Amino acid sequence: MVRFSESRFHSITMSSHDLPASFTGTIDLGIIGGTGLYKLECLKPIAVLPAMPTPWGTTSSPITVSKVVGDADEHFHVAFIARHGLHHQFPPSKVPFRANVAALKHLKCKAVLSFSAVGSLQQHIKPRDFVLPQQIIDRTKGIRESSFFNDIGLVGHVAFGEPFSKAFAQYIHQFAHVIDNPEATDACELHFDADTTVVCMEGPQFSTRAESKMYRLLGGDVINMSVLPEAKLARECELPYQMVCMSTDYDAWRDEAAPVDVATVVGNLTNNGRNANALASAIITEMANKMPDFMLSGDGLKGSAKGGITTKPHALSTTHLEQLKFLFPEYW
Numbered sequence: 001m002v003r004f005s006e007s008r009f010h011s012i013t014m015s016s017h018d019l020p021a022s023f024t025g026t027i028d029l030g031i032i033g034g035t036g037l038y039k040l041e042c043l044k045p046i047a048v049l050p051a052m053p054t055p056w057g058t059t060s061s062p063i064t065v066s067k068v069v070g071d072a073d074e075h076f077h078v079a080f081i082a083r084h085g086l087h088h089q090f091p092p093s094k095v096p097f098r099a100n101v102a103a104l105k106h107l108k109c110k111a112v113l114s115f116s117a118v119g120s121l122q123q124h125i126k127p128r129d130f131v132l133p134q135q136i137i138d139r140t141k142g143i144r145e146s147s148f149f150n151d152i153g154l155v156g157h158v159a160f161g162e163p164f165s166k167a168f169a170q171y172i173h174q175f176a177h178v179i180d181n182p183e184a185t186d187a188c189e190l191h192f193d194a195d196t197t198v199v200c201m202e203g204p205q206f207s208t209r210a211e212s213k214m215y216r217l218l219g220g221d222v223i224n225m226s227v228l229p230e231a232k233l234a235r236e237c238e239l240p241y242q243m244v245c246m247s248t249d250y251d252a253w254r255d256e257a258a259p260v261d262v263a264t265v266v267g268n269l270t271n272n273g274r275n276a277n278a279l280a281s282a283i284i285t286e287m288a289n290k291m292p293d294f295m296l297s298g299d300g301l302k303g304s305a306k307g308g309i310t311t312k313p314h315a316l317s318t319t320h321l322e323q324l325k326f327l328f329p330e331y332w
């Protein structure tokens with residue numbers, strides 16, 4: 001049996017970047033970068049952990065551990081994973097979501113900030129605007145493993161009525177002014193309210209016009225292929241989670257315009273990447289200055305997964321106990 005003990009992550013070898021391949025300090029924030037976002041300029045890498053094996057497979061990329069540029073104390077650390085791999089080799093249905101989230105939890109991140117390129121389902125959300133969704137509509141097709149607790153012998157149910165961290169979204173929203181679109185007269189906006197909804201489709205093909213119109217009728221504001229199961233898994237790990245959605249296109253609902261294609265998405269990635277860097281820099285610099293309450297307190301999620309596991313403790317197998325220990329050494 002493969003064992004996932006601490007020691008296998010702590011051997012001192014050097015990575016291909018001449019940075020240590022292990023890290024023994026504390027990690028505060030986990031970041032999952034999406035399409036077009038493979039690193040952040042405000043981070044100064046200090047270690048590159050090779051793609052991490054977990055009980056649910058291996059992460060989609062090495063995990064870059066960084067300090068924050070300009071943080072004199074150098075005490076705040078960030079772990080960064082590229083969702084689709086460093087070469088964008090994992091299509092949305094095949095991203096090892098469980099390994100990615102499990103690794104960030106195992107590293108003891110206190111929250112996860114995720115970035116995603118999305119289509120807009122609303123006229124007022126322009127390409128290049130950013131959105132902090134607070135709700136999700138699931139249009140994936142059941143082919144993604146979406147739980148850590150869904151085996152015969154390990155049953156768990158966690159609340160998901162409010163799938164994102166409102167406190168985290170509010171924290172991010174204070175930096176709305178840093179995003180910008182120099183090529184347009186209309187200001188770039190960071191949209192955020194309690195009902196803002198992201199639709200998660202399976203892909204990899206984009207939606208038909210009929211589907212796109214249906215998502216608008218359902219209340220969708222933006223659409224991507226990545227927020228699920230990522231958000232569910234973060235919740236199962238008791239990790240405060242917020243996705244920053246970066247609009248790249250108007251999807252397919254506008255009859256007068258051509259439906260979305262990759263060229264349209266790519267055309268907006270440069271500006272979105274610049275804004276993601278500006279926003280992340282503002283957020284992380286402030287976090288390093290003073291850790292926000294939702295990270296210190298756990299945002300009301302502490303104990304929720306433990307309480308949600310309904311299988312009797314004496315009935316848990318060694319394998320399931322090992323999996324639980326990987327995520328929650330404090331409980332099991």
Ligand SMILES: CSC[C@H]1O[C@H](OP(=O)(O)O)[C@H](O)[C@@H]1O
Nearest residue numbers: 034035092116117224225226265
């Ligand atoms: C290249 S457009 C479709 C692709 O972009 C988004 O990826 P990510 O969320 O990782 O930025 C979307 O979810 C799709 O996977």
Ligand SMILES: Nc1ncnc2[nH]cnc12
Nearest residue numbers: 117118119223224225251
């Ligand atoms: N229109 C769209 N549909 C799904 N995922 C997307 N990512 C970026 N644009 C998208």
